Amino acid sequence: MVYRPLTEPETQATRIGAQRSDEVVLRINNLSKQYGQRMAVNNLSLELHKGDVFGFLGPNGAGKTTTIRMVLGLITPTSGDIQILGRDLSSHRATVLPRVGALIETPALYLYMSGRDNLRAVGSVLGGVSNHRIDEILELVGLTGRQKDRVRTYSLGMKQRLGIAVSLLQDPDLVILDEPANGLDPAGIVEMRDLMHRLSSEGKTVLISSHLLTEVQQICSRVAIIAQGSLVKETTIENLIKGEGEFSVHLEKAQEALALVQRQPWGKEAQINAEGALVTLAPDGLGRNLNLFLVQAGFVPDTLTPATKDLEKIFLELTHSDSGEIH
Numbered sequence: 609m610v611y612r613p614l615t616e617p618e619t620q621a622t623r624i625g626a627q628r629s630d631e632v633v634l635r636i637n638n639l640s641k642q643y644g645q646r647m648a649v650n651n652l653s654l655e656l657h658k659g660d661v662f663g664f665l666g667p668n669g670a671g672k673t674t675t676i677r678m679v680l681g682l683i684t685p686t687s688g689d690i691q692i693l694g695r696d697l698s699s700h701r702a703t704v705l706p707r708v709g710a711l712i713e714t715p716a717l718y719l720y721m722s723g724r725d726n727l728r729a730v731g732s733v734l735g736g737v738s739n740h741r742i743d744e745i746l747e748l749v750g751l752t753g754r755q756k757d758r759v760r761t762y763s764l765g766m767k768q769r770l771g772i773a774v775s776l777l778q779d780p781d782l783v784i785l786d787e788p789a790n791g792l793d794p795a796g797i798v799e800m801r802d803l804m805h806r807l808s809s810e811g812k813t814v815l816i817s818s819h820l821l822t823e824v825q826q827i828c829s830r831v832a833i834i835a836q837g838s839l840v841k842e843t844t845i846e847n848l849i850k851g852e853g854e855f856s857v858h859l860e861k862a863q864e865a866l867a868l869v870q871r872q873p874w875g876k877e878a879q880i881n882a883e884g885a886l887v888t889l890a891p892d893g894l895g896r897n898l899n900l901f902l903v904q905a906g907f908v909p910d911t912l913t914p915a916t917k918d919l920e921k922i923f924l925e926l927t928h929s930d931s932g933e934i935h
Protein backbone atom coordinates (compact mmCIF):
# COMPACT_ATOMS: atom_id res chain seq x y z
CA MET A 609 0.00 0.00 0.00
CA VAL A 610 1.35 3.40 -0.95
CA TYR A 611 0.40 6.15 1.40
CA ARG A 612 0.58 9.56 -0.25
CA PRO A 613 0.27 12.49 2.12
CA LEU A 614 -1.44 15.68 1.04
CA THR A 615 0.95 18.54 1.62
CA GLU A 616 -1.23 21.62 1.36
CA PRO A 617 -0.40 24.10 4.10
CA GLU A 618 -2.54 23.93 7.18
CA THR A 619 -5.36 26.46 7.04
CA GLN A 620 -6.80 25.98 10.51
CA ALA A 621 -6.53 29.54 11.83
CA THR A 622 -7.03 30.57 15.43
CA ARG A 623 -10.57 31.88 15.72
CA ILE A 624 -11.24 33.27 19.16
CA GLY A 625 -8.96 36.05 20.35
CA ALA A 626 -7.25 36.25 16.96
CA GLN A 627 -7.68 40.03 16.73
CA ARG A 628 -6.84 41.14 20.23
CA SER A 629 -6.51 44.91 20.61
CA ASP A 630 -3.09 46.32 21.56
CA GLU A 631 -4.63 48.85 23.95
CA VAL A 632 -3.99 47.81 27.55
CA VAL A 633 -6.93 48.79 29.77
CA LEU A 634 -5.79 47.13 33.00
CA ARG A 635 -2.22 46.29 33.90
CA ILE A 636 -1.41 44.59 37.17
CA ASN A 637 2.31 44.53 38.00
CA ASN A 638 3.84 42.20 40.59
CA LEU A 639 0.87 42.72 42.85
CA SER A 640 0.91 41.19 46.34
CA LYS A 641 -1.31 41.36 49.40
CA GLN A 642 -0.24 39.86 52.67
CA TYR A 643 -2.51 39.15 55.64
CA GLY A 644 -0.34 38.13 58.60
CA GLN A 645 1.75 35.20 57.37
CA ARG A 646 -0.58 34.51 54.44
CA MET A 647 0.07 35.81 50.94
CA ALA A 648 -3.51 36.22 49.69
CA VAL A 649 -2.10 37.52 46.39
CA ASN A 650 1.48 36.73 45.50
CA ASN A 651 3.40 38.68 42.86
CA LEU A 652 0.57 38.63 40.34
CA SER A 653 0.95 40.26 36.92
CA LEU A 654 -1.81 40.49 34.31
CA GLU A 655 -2.77 42.56 31.28
CA LEU A 656 -6.29 43.08 29.99
CA HIS A 657 -6.64 44.51 26.51
CA LYS A 658 -9.55 46.56 25.21
CA GLY A 659 -12.50 44.31 24.34
CA ASP A 660 -11.24 41.32 26.32
CA VAL A 661 -13.80 39.25 28.17
CA PHE A 662 -11.22 37.99 30.59
CA GLY A 663 -11.85 35.10 32.96
CA PHE A 664 -10.10 35.26 36.32
CA LEU A 665 -10.26 31.74 37.53
CA GLY A 666 -9.19 30.01 40.70
CA PRO A 667 -10.50 27.76 43.46
CA ASN A 668 -12.04 29.17 46.64
CA GLY A 669 -9.54 31.25 48.55
CA ALA A 670 -7.19 31.65 45.56
CA GLY A 671 -7.10 35.44 45.88
CA LYS A 672 -9.60 36.58 43.24
CA THR A 673 -11.72 38.89 45.39
CA THR A 674 -8.61 40.28 47.10
CA THR A 675 -7.13 41.14 43.68
CA ILE A 676 -10.40 42.72 42.55
CA ARG A 677 -10.63 44.80 45.75
CA MET A 678 -7.14 46.13 45.10
CA VAL A 679 -8.02 47.01 41.48
CA LEU A 680 -11.08 48.90 42.75
CA GLY A 681 -8.97 50.80 45.27
CA LEU A 682 -10.89 49.28 48.21
CA ILE A 683 -7.77 47.82 49.83
CA THR A 684 -4.12 48.82 49.50
CA PRO A 685 -1.62 46.39 48.00
CA THR A 686 1.30 45.25 50.14
CA SER A 687 3.46 45.71 47.04
CA GLY A 688 3.16 46.07 43.28
CA ASP A 689 1.12 48.49 41.23
CA ILE A 690 -2.03 48.77 39.14
CA GLN A 691 -2.53 50.84 35.99
CA ILE A 692 -5.97 51.54 34.61
CA LEU A 693 -6.21 53.08 31.12
CA GLY A 694 -2.48 53.77 31.33
CA ARG A 695 -2.64 55.65 34.62
CA ASP A 696 -1.34 54.57 37.97
CA LEU A 697 -4.25 53.84 40.31
CA SER A 698 -2.59 55.04 43.51
CA SER A 699 -1.79 58.50 42.07
CA HIS A 700 -4.87 58.98 39.83
CA ARG A 701 -7.70 57.44 41.86
CA ALA A 702 -10.20 60.24 41.25
CA THR A 703 -9.88 60.20 37.48
CA VAL A 704 -9.41 56.49 37.02
CA LEU A 705 -11.97 54.85 39.33
CA PRO A 706 -15.07 56.41 37.68
CA ARG A 707 -13.97 54.59 34.49
CA VAL A 708 -14.45 51.27 36.28
CA GLY A 709 -17.81 49.62 36.98
CA ALA A 710 -17.97 46.72 39.40
CA LEU A 711 -20.18 44.06 40.86
CA ILE A 712 -18.70 42.22 43.82
CA GLU A 713 -20.37 38.96 44.77
CA THR A 714 -24.15 39.44 45.17
CA PRO A 715 -25.52 42.80 44.00
CA ALA A 716 -26.97 45.15 46.62
CA LEU A 717 -30.47 45.73 45.23
CA TYR A 718 -33.68 47.14 46.69
CA LEU A 719 -35.97 44.13 46.39
CA TYR A 720 -39.20 46.11 46.99
CA MET A 721 -38.44 48.49 44.12
CA SER A 722 -38.69 47.90 40.40
CA GLY A 723 -35.59 47.22 38.31
CA ARG A 724 -35.88 50.63 36.72
CA ASP A 725 -36.25 52.39 40.08
CA ASN A 726 -33.15 50.61 41.35
CA LEU A 727 -31.19 52.08 38.45
CA ARG A 728 -32.77 55.51 39.04
CA ALA A 729 -31.91 55.41 42.75
CA VAL A 730 -28.23 54.57 42.18
CA GLY A 731 -28.15 56.93 39.18
CA SER A 732 -29.32 59.86 41.28
CA VAL A 733 -26.57 59.21 43.85
CA LEU A 734 -23.93 59.03 41.11
CA GLY A 735 -25.42 62.01 39.23
CA GLY A 736 -25.49 62.63 35.52
CA VAL A 737 -27.41 59.46 34.61
CA SER A 738 -30.19 60.33 32.16
CA ASN A 739 -33.45 58.43 31.61
CA HIS A 740 -32.19 57.70 28.14
CA ARG A 741 -29.08 56.03 29.57
CA ILE A 742 -31.29 53.93 31.85
CA ASP A 743 -33.37 52.84 28.82
CA GLU A 744 -30.18 51.90 26.98
CA ILE A 745 -28.82 49.87 29.87
CA LEU A 746 -32.11 48.04 30.45
CA GLU A 747 -32.10 47.12 26.79
CA LEU A 748 -28.47 46.00 26.95
CA VAL A 749 -29.01 43.66 29.91
CA GLY A 750 -32.30 42.37 28.48
CA LEU A 751 -34.59 43.71 31.22
CA THR A 752 -36.68 46.22 29.25
CA GLY A 753 -39.76 44.00 29.42
CA ARG A 754 -39.49 43.52 33.19
CA GLN A 755 -38.23 46.98 34.20
CA LYS A 756 -41.44 47.89 36.06
CA ASP A 757 -41.65 44.66 38.07
CA ARG A 758 -40.36 44.52 41.61
CA VAL A 759 -36.89 43.01 41.88
CA ARG A 760 -38.32 40.57 44.44
CA THR A 761 -40.03 38.79 41.53
CA TYR A 762 -36.86 38.50 39.43
CA SER A 763 -35.01 35.23 38.80
CA LEU A 764 -31.42 34.95 40.04
CA GLY A 765 -30.14 35.56 36.50
CA MET A 766 -32.27 38.70 36.19
CA LYS A 767 -30.98 40.00 39.53
CA GLN A 768 -27.40 39.38 38.41
CA ARG A 769 -28.08 41.24 35.16
CA LEU A 770 -29.63 44.13 37.08
CA GLY A 771 -26.50 44.17 39.26
CA ILE A 772 -24.43 44.40 36.09
CA ALA A 773 -26.75 47.17 34.85
CA VAL A 774 -25.92 49.15 38.02
CA SER A 775 -22.20 48.72 37.29
CA LEU A 776 -22.79 50.14 33.77
CA LEU A 777 -24.58 53.34 34.83
CA GLN A 778 -21.53 55.54 34.43
CA ASP A 779 -20.62 53.97 31.08
CA PRO A 780 -17.32 52.55 32.36
CA ASP A 781 -14.48 51.36 30.11
CA LEU A 782 -13.60 48.50 32.43
CA VAL A 783 -16.27 46.29 34.00
CA ILE A 784 -15.24 44.01 36.86
CA LEU A 785 -17.64 41.28 37.91
CA ASP A 786 -16.82 39.04 40.87
CA GLU A 787 -18.52 35.65 40.37
CA PRO A 788 -21.43 37.00 38.26
CA ALA A 789 -22.40 33.52 37.10
CA ASN A 790 -22.54 32.06 40.62
CA GLY A 791 -25.65 29.90 40.94
CA LEU A 792 -26.91 30.51 37.40
CA ASP A 793 -28.46 27.64 35.46
CA PRO A 794 -27.26 26.82 31.91
CA ALA A 795 -29.79 29.25 30.35
CA GLY A 796 -28.63 31.99 32.76
CA ILE A 797 -25.00 31.32 31.76
CA VAL A 798 -25.92 31.67 28.07
CA GLU A 799 -27.65 35.02 28.80
CA MET A 800 -24.57 36.13 30.71
CA ARG A 801 -22.32 35.12 27.83
CA ASP A 802 -24.45 37.04 25.31
CA LEU A 803 -24.40 40.11 27.55
CA MET A 804 -20.60 39.94 27.93
CA HIS A 805 -20.19 39.66 24.16
CA ARG A 806 -22.42 42.70 23.70
CA LEU A 807 -20.29 44.67 26.19
CA SER A 808 -17.13 43.59 24.42
CA SER A 809 -18.49 44.60 21.03
CA GLU A 810 -19.29 48.03 22.51
CA GLY A 811 -15.55 48.35 23.24
CA LYS A 812 -15.78 47.60 26.95
CA THR A 813 -13.25 45.41 28.68
CA VAL A 814 -14.60 42.86 31.12
CA LEU A 815 -12.95 40.97 33.97
CA ILE A 816 -15.02 38.10 35.35
CA SER A 817 -13.95 35.97 38.27
CA SER A 818 -15.15 32.45 38.78
CA HIS A 819 -14.14 29.27 40.55
CA LEU A 820 -15.68 27.15 37.78
CA LEU A 821 -13.75 26.56 34.59
CA THR A 822 -16.86 25.48 32.70
CA GLU A 823 -18.50 28.86 33.40
CA VAL A 824 -15.46 30.81 32.29
CA GLN A 825 -15.02 28.61 29.25
CA GLN A 826 -18.50 29.49 28.03
CA ILE A 827 -18.31 33.20 28.74
CA CYS A 828 -14.70 34.35 28.25
CA SER A 829 -12.15 34.46 25.46
CA ARG A 830 -9.03 34.61 27.64
CA VAL A 831 -8.37 33.22 31.05
CA ALA A 832 -5.87 33.63 33.87
CA ILE A 833 -5.78 30.82 36.40
CA ILE A 834 -4.58 31.56 39.92
CA ALA A 835 -4.00 29.26 42.85
CA GLN A 836 -2.87 30.31 46.33
CA GLY A 837 -2.43 33.88 45.19
CA SER A 838 -0.09 33.12 42.28
CA LEU A 839 -0.65 33.07 38.55
CA VAL A 840 -0.55 29.52 37.21
CA LYS A 841 -1.43 30.11 33.57
CA GLU A 842 -2.68 32.87 31.27
CA THR A 843 -3.89 31.93 27.82
CA THR A 844 -6.86 31.78 25.45
CA ILE A 845 -9.62 29.28 26.19
CA GLU A 846 -8.90 27.77 22.81
CA ASN A 847 -5.29 27.03 23.74
CA LEU A 848 -6.26 25.75 27.14
CA ILE A 849 -8.52 23.02 25.82
CA LYS A 850 -6.63 22.32 22.63
CA GLY A 851 -5.06 18.86 22.54
CA GLU A 852 -1.44 18.75 21.46
CA GLY A 853 -2.13 17.94 17.83
CA GLU A 854 -3.94 14.70 18.56
CA PHE A 855 -7.06 13.51 16.79
CA SER A 856 -9.84 11.37 18.11
CA VAL A 857 -11.15 8.84 15.59
CA HIS A 858 -14.30 6.77 15.92
CA LEU A 859 -14.11 3.73 13.69
CA GLU A 860 -14.84 0.02 13.55
CA LYS A 861 -12.00 -2.37 14.43
CA ALA A 862 -10.30 0.30 16.53
CA GLN A 863 -7.84 -2.21 18.05
CA GLU A 864 -6.64 -3.33 14.63
CA ALA A 865 -6.28 0.27 13.48
CA LEU A 866 -4.35 1.04 16.69
CA ALA A 867 -1.86 -1.76 16.01
CA LEU A 868 -1.25 -0.40 12.51
CA VAL A 869 -1.01 3.24 13.62
CA GLN A 870 1.47 2.38 16.40
CA ARG A 871 3.85 1.01 13.76
CA GLN A 872 3.99 4.43 12.03
CA PRO A 873 6.66 6.96 13.04
CA TRP A 874 3.96 9.54 13.96
CA GLY A 875 1.67 7.08 15.73
CA LYS A 876 3.83 5.51 18.44
CA GLU A 877 1.88 7.23 21.25
CA ALA A 878 -1.54 6.26 19.89
CA GLN A 879 -4.08 4.75 22.27
CA ILE A 880 -7.74 3.88 22.64
CA ASN A 881 -9.59 6.24 25.00
CA ALA A 882 -12.43 5.52 27.45
CA GLU A 883 -15.05 5.95 24.71
CA GLY A 884 -13.30 3.41 22.48
CA ALA A 885 -11.97 6.07 20.09
CA LEU A 886 -8.50 5.90 18.61
CA VAL A 887 -6.49 8.91 19.81
CA THR A 888 -3.36 9.64 17.83
CA LEU A 889 -1.14 12.24 16.22
CA ALA A 890 -1.51 12.54 12.44
CA PRO A 891 1.01 12.38 9.59
CA ASP A 892 2.36 15.94 9.16
CA GLY A 893 -0.10 16.96 11.88
CA LEU A 894 -2.97 17.01 9.38
CA GLY A 895 -6.31 15.34 10.13
CA ARG A 896 -6.96 14.78 6.46
CA ASN A 897 -3.69 12.82 6.13
CA LEU A 898 -4.71 10.64 9.04
CA ASN A 899 -8.09 10.10 7.38
CA LEU A 900 -6.42 9.20 4.10
CA PHE A 901 -3.97 6.84 5.80
CA LEU A 902 -6.79 5.00 7.58
CA VAL A 903 -8.98 4.79 4.48
CA GLN A 904 -6.12 3.49 2.36
CA ALA A 905 -5.46 0.85 5.00
CA GLY A 906 -9.08 -0.25 4.85
CA PHE A 907 -10.36 1.52 7.99
CA VAL A 908 -13.08 4.07 7.27
CA PRO A 909 -13.51 6.57 10.13
CA ASP A 910 -17.07 7.43 11.22
CA THR A 911 -15.78 10.67 12.73
CA LEU A 912 -12.37 12.30 13.03
CA THR A 913 -11.99 15.39 15.23
CA PRO A 914 -9.14 17.24 16.94
CA ALA A 915 -8.88 15.79 20.45
CA THR A 916 -9.66 18.24 23.25
CA LYS A 917 -8.60 17.93 26.84
CA ASP A 918 -10.96 17.37 29.72
CA LEU A 919 -11.47 20.87 31.15
CA GLU A 920 -12.03 19.94 34.76
CA LYS A 921 -8.93 17.73 34.66
CA ILE A 922 -6.79 20.60 33.36
CA PHE A 923 -8.12 22.93 36.04
CA LEU A 924 -7.47 20.45 38.84
CA GLU A 925 -4.00 19.67 37.53
CA LEU A 926 -3.13 23.34 37.27
CA THR A 927 -4.51 24.39 40.63
CA HIS A 928 -3.71 21.35 42.78
CA SER A 929 -0.23 20.51 41.58
CA ASP A 930 2.52 21.43 44.05
CA SER A 931 -0.19 22.64 46.41
CA GLY A 932 1.78 23.40 49.53
CA GLU A 933 -1.06 24.71 51.72
CA ILE A 934 0.21 27.41 54.01
CA HIS A 935 -0.36 26.48 57.63
Ligand SMILES: Nc1ncnc2c1ncn2[C@@H]1O[C@H](COP(=O)(O)OP(=O)(O)OP(=O)(O)O)[C@@H](O)[C@H]1O
Nearest residue numbers: 643646648666667668669670671672673674675819
Ligand atom coordinates in the same frame (compact mmCIF):
# COMPACT_ATOMS: atom_id res chain seq x y z
N1 LIG B 1 -9.41 40.69 55.33
C1 LIG B 1 -8.73 39.54 55.33
N2 LIG B 1 -7.99 39.18 56.40
C2 LIG B 1 -7.28 38.03 56.41
N3 LIG B 1 -7.26 37.14 55.39
C3 LIG B 1 -7.98 37.43 54.31
C4 LIG B 1 -8.77 38.63 54.22
N4 LIG B 1 -9.37 38.65 53.02
C5 LIG B 1 -9.01 37.51 52.39
N5 LIG B 1 -8.18 36.78 53.16
C6 LIG B 1 -7.56 35.49 52.80
O1 LIG B 1 -6.95 35.64 51.53
C7 LIG B 1 -7.10 34.48 50.75
C8 LIG B 1 -7.76 34.84 49.42
O2 LIG B 1 -9.12 35.20 49.64
P1 LIG B 1 -10.09 35.72 48.49
O3 LIG B 1 -11.37 36.09 49.12
O4 LIG B 1 -9.37 36.74 47.70
O5 LIG B 1 -10.24 34.41 47.62
P2 LIG B 1 -11.23 34.14 46.38
O6 LIG B 1 -10.35 33.63 45.28
O7 LIG B 1 -12.06 35.34 46.10
O8 LIG B 1 -12.10 32.93 46.91
P3 LIG B 1 -13.67 32.58 46.66
O9 LIG B 1 -13.72 31.77 45.40
O10 LIG B 1 -14.00 31.74 47.84
O11 LIG B 1 -14.43 33.86 46.59
C9 LIG B 1 -7.92 33.51 51.59
O12 LIG B 1 -7.03 32.61 52.22
C10 LIG B 1 -8.60 34.40 52.60
O13 LIG B 1 -8.84 33.71 53.80
Ligand SMILES: [Mg+2]
Nearest residue numbers: 672673674786
Ligand atom coordinates in the same frame (compact mmCIF):
# COMPACT_ATOMS: atom_id res chain seq x y z
MG1 LIG C 1 -14.11 35.67 46.09
